[in-house]
Amino acid sequence: MQSTPLRRLAAASLAAALSAAALTGCGSSGDSGSGPAELTYWAWAPGMDKVAELWNKENPDIQVTVKKQASGDDLVTKILTAAKAGEAPDLVQAEYQALPTLVSGDVLADISDEVKDAGKAFPAGVWQQVTLGSDAVYALPQDSGPMMFYYREDLFEQYGLEVPGTWQEFADTARELKKQAPDKALTTFSSNDSGLFAGLAQQAGAKWWTTSGEQWKVGIDDAATRKVADFWGGLVEEGAIDNQPMYTPAWNKAMNTGEQLAWVSAVWAPGTLTTAAPDTKGKWAMAPLPQWDASKERTGSWGGSTTGVSRDCDHPEAAAEFATWLNTDPEALAALVKEGGIYPAATAAQTGGALAEPPAFFANQPDFYTEAAEIAKTTAPAAWGPNVNVAYGTFKDEFGKAAKSKKAEAFATALESMHRATVADLTKQGFGVAG
Amino acid sequence: MSATVAPGPRDTRYPPGARAGSPVSRPAGARRRPGRLVPTAVLLLGAVYCLLPVAWVLVAATKSGRELFSTFTFLPGSGFADNLTDLSAYRDGVYWRWMANSAFYSGLGALLSTAVSALSGYTLAVHRFRGREAVFNVLLAGVLMPPVILAVPQYLLMAEAGLADSYLSVLLPSILSPYGVYLARIYAAAAVPADLVEASRMDGAGEWRIFRAIALPMMLPGLVTVFLFQFVAVWNNFLLPYIMLGDDEKFPVTLGLYTLLQQGSNTPALYTLVITGALLAIVPLIALFLLIQRFWSLDLLSGAVKS
Numbered sequence: 001m002q003s004t005p006l007r008r009l010a011a012a013s014l015a016a017a018l019s020a021a022a023l024t025g026c027g028s029s030g031d032s033g034s035g036p037a038e039l040t041y042w043a044w045a046p047g048m049d050k051v052a053e054l055w056n057k058e059n060p061d062i063q064v065t066v067k068k069q070a071s072g073d074d075l076v077t078k079i080l081t082a083a084k085a086g087e088a089p090d091l092v093q094a095e096y097q098a099l100p101t102l103v104s105g106d107v108l109a110d111i112s113d114e115v116k117d118a119g120k121a122f123p124a125g126v127w128q129q130v131t132l133g134s135d136a137v138y139a140l141p142q143d144s145g146p147m148m149f150y151y152r153e154d155l156f157e158q159y160g161l162e163v164p165g166t167w168q169e170f171a172d173t174a175r176e177l178k179k180q181a182p183d184k185a186l187t188t189f190s191s192n193d194s195g196l197f198a199g200l201a202q203q204a205g206a207k208w209w210t211t212s213g214e215q216w217k218v219g220i221d222d223a224a225t226r227k228v229a230d231f232w233g234g235l236v237e238e239g240a241i242d243n244q245p246m247y248t249p250a251w252n253k254a255m256n257t258g259e260q261l262a263w264v265s266a267v268w269a270p271g272t273l274t275t276a277a278p279d280t281k282g283k284w285a286m287a288p289l290p291q292w293d294a295s296k297e298r299t300g301s302w303g304g305s306t307t308g309v310s311r312d313c314d315h316p317e318a319a320a321e322f323a324t325w326l327n328t329d330p331e332a333l334a335a336l337v338k339e340g341g342i343y344p345a346a347t348a349a350q351t352g353g354a355l356a357e358p359p360a361f362f363a364n365q366p367d368f369y370t371e372a373a374e375i376a377k378t379t380a381p382a383a384w385g386p387n388v389n390v391a392y393g394t395f396k397d398e399f400g401k402a403a404k405s406k407k408a409e410a411f412a413t414a415l416e417s418m419h420r421a422t423v424a425d426l427t428k429q430g431f432g433v434a435g
Numbered sequence: 436m437s438a439t440v441a442p443g444p445r446d447t448r449y450p451p452g453a454r455a456g457s458p459v460s461r462p463a464g465a466r467r468r469p470g471r472l473v474p475t476a477v478l479l480l481g482a483v484y485c486l487l488p489v490a491w492v493l494v495a496a497t498k499s500g501r502e503l504f505s506t507f508t509f510l511p512g513s514g515f516a517d518n519l520t521d522l523s524a525y526r527d528g529v530y531w532r533w534m535a536n537s538a539f540y541s542g543l544g545a546l547l548s549t550a551v552s553a554l555s556g557y558t559l560a561v562h563r564f565r566g567r568e569a570v571f572n573v574l575l576a577g578v579l580m581p582p583v584i585l586a587v588p589q590y591l592l593m594a595e596a597g598l599a600d601s602y603l604s605v606l607l608p609s610i611l612s613p614y615g616v617y618l619a620r621i622y623a624a625a626a627v628p629a630d631l632v633e634a635s636r637m638d639g640a641g642e643w644r645i646f647r648a649i650a651l652p653m654m655l656p657g658l659v660t661v662f663l664f665q666f667v668a669v670w671n672n673f674l675l676p677y678i679m680l681g682d683d684e685k686f687p688v689t690l691g692l693y694t695l696l697q698q699g700s701n702t703p704a705l706y707t708l709v710i711t712g713a714l715l716a717i718v719p720l721i722a723l724f725l726l727i728q729r730f731w732s733l734d735l736l737s738g739a740v741k742s
Binding site: 252 | 500501504505526587590591594595599600677678681682683684690693694696697698699702703706
């Protein structure tokens with residue numbers, strides 16, 4: 001009687017151990033020379049498995065298995081760790097700003113021979129981000145996030161506001177609104193998403209990381225970025241705009257109730273607004289980002305990702321072939337738009353087809369994607385380095401403090417700290433840093 | 436999720452104020468009152484602190500995407516059934532697969548871990564052998580070592596053994612729990628009298644039989660504790676499976692929900708699904724606690740730890 005539960009426990013333990021051993025029998029499926037090329041693909045875009053399914057059906061000799069991952073900086077770390085152990089997947093989805101990190105970590109293979117002239121399919125400013133300004137090609141652009149200006153059409157009309165064409169007009173609009181309705185704000189300066197600030201700096205012509213010879217040159221505290229920081233710092237200091245971060249419940253509420261009238265965002269904003277401000281459907285409109293120089297239309301990018309081939313891949317040609325199909329083939333891109341809700345980086349796919357209709361939330365703006373495609377063409381080149389994560393981390397801390405202090409000079413100090421921290425980290429990592 | 440391990444039972448055993456500053460020498464009277472009130476208030480505050488997030492999850496899981504951020508925080512919404520349906524429908528019900536994986540990692544991991552802990556804890560407590568204290572000290576050092584910093588080295592080892600991205604890669608590290616062995620040893624030392632072991636030997640029982648038939652039943656309440664601790668630890672573990680696993684079919688629920696949150700900057704996070712998923716993910720833990728509670732004697736545990 002006494003020993004029954006024990007015996008059961010022991011038996012259960014043993015059975016469990018045995019079944020665990022059986023489960024892992026097929027742990028490592030090695031690639032043999034014959035048979036189809038088996039490729040694994042770490043991606044986070046929703047519905048990517050369904051798009052790969054289309055490919056697998058038509059290409060029995062190259063079979064792609066999508067393993068869905070969580071996006072973000074952690075994924076970059078995970079890929080770097082896996083690559084160190086020689087276990088990196090054949091294909092990875094990576095954000096543009098992560099590419100230098102992955103290249104300097106020896107994760108991504110140069111696929112310039114395999115993809116040949118795929119570059120023509122993409123805007124120059126986007127293509128430059130996957131070549132890192134060299135002759136190599138480290139990934140193919142998948143989606144892009146050209147930045148735009150979103151505003152409440154109805155409220156702009158109510159307060160008699162014009163859609164700003166330049167940042168000067170943007171500032172005037174913010175002041176004008178504050179004068180008419182002190183409890184409302186045009187927008188907010190948010191310190192919790194570094195990508196937004198990076199995109200604004202990119203529009204202004206900033207080049208945060210450049211190489212000269214074997215050395216990196218950090219330009220975070222350059223004239224263009226300082227101009228952007230001073231501009232937003234000034235608006236926050238005079239109280240023309242809010243200083244609270246976005247993507248918080250409070251921000252959602254402000255967007256939903258019209259407390260904030262505009263949002264500097266990117267092409268994917270309709271999706272975000274659908275969940276953040278469900279009651280404002282059909283009340284928004286999209287316009288090009290305000291300009292620094294009205295004669296030279298420019299925009300930055302916020303978000304977007306690429307498809308890279310890892311050096312652990314046994315079939316780089318097959319992988320590159322799949323990546324090229326995925327990001328340039330009309331059928332593949334249409335499926336990506338439909339299943340994943342992405343905005344394709346390839347110019348030809350940005351109008352017509354799946355993007356002929358405006359997003360449901362913007363039904364009032366029928367030419368949404370035609371205009372978006374025009375804006376996408378003006379994407380300024382961006383320059384990323386191997387420690388974007390450090391720069392982004394410092395941005396959040398330092399600009400968070402600056403926004404809270406509501407002092408324009410704090411913004412300039414924050415930018416300096418961001419610059420210093422980035423240079424210090426590069427040096428610590430053993431990169432040569434010039435200047 | 437760990438909020439479910441609320442230190443509830445303990446509070447009822449010590450009347451408030453019994454431990455806090457009521458020395459015998461001091462005359463009883465007016466001084467006692469504030470002494471009673473303050474600890475009660477502090478405990479109440481602690482309870483609110485622990486339970487409020489749980490209440491939030493509970494309420495938020497009933498809200499539809501539309502209501503989530505636009506209605507009052509603690510006002511129940513109308514979308515719980517829809518949230519459940521959506522969660523079950525998401526990528527052909529992959530959520531339930533994650534739950535099953537979690538149950539597998541935690542259940543089997545905790546079971547094996549308990550078996551290993553029982554055996555080694557008993558051995559360390561009852562048998563005298565050279566190097567026993569050294570082994571125990573190494574074990575203590577292991578208790579102090581946060582498992583987080585071991586994850587990457589463990590991954591590199593697993594990859595070396597060709598086990599990366601397999602069920603075993605998550606299961607194996609969960610089996611050895613220094614804390615479990617430590618608890619089992621302390622518990623065995625307190626619950627299994629040396630005389631009894633000696634007497635059994637005299638009667639001719641073998642060592643294995645003594646352990647199995649005599650020591651194990653006496654250690655059972657302690658082992659249930661070890662099982663529960665380990666189960667909760669594995670269930671809530673994030674970093675180890677995150678590093679080990681690339682295949683989302685093998686993900687535990689913690690990782691799975693994370694992929695719903697981080698879908699890339701152009702896709703909004705699926706908050707309603709994540710919240711509903713998180714709520715459902717604590718249900719098995721609560722059920723387990725209720726089920727095993729009768730085996731679980733906290734008195735014995737706390738007595739053992741103190742000795």
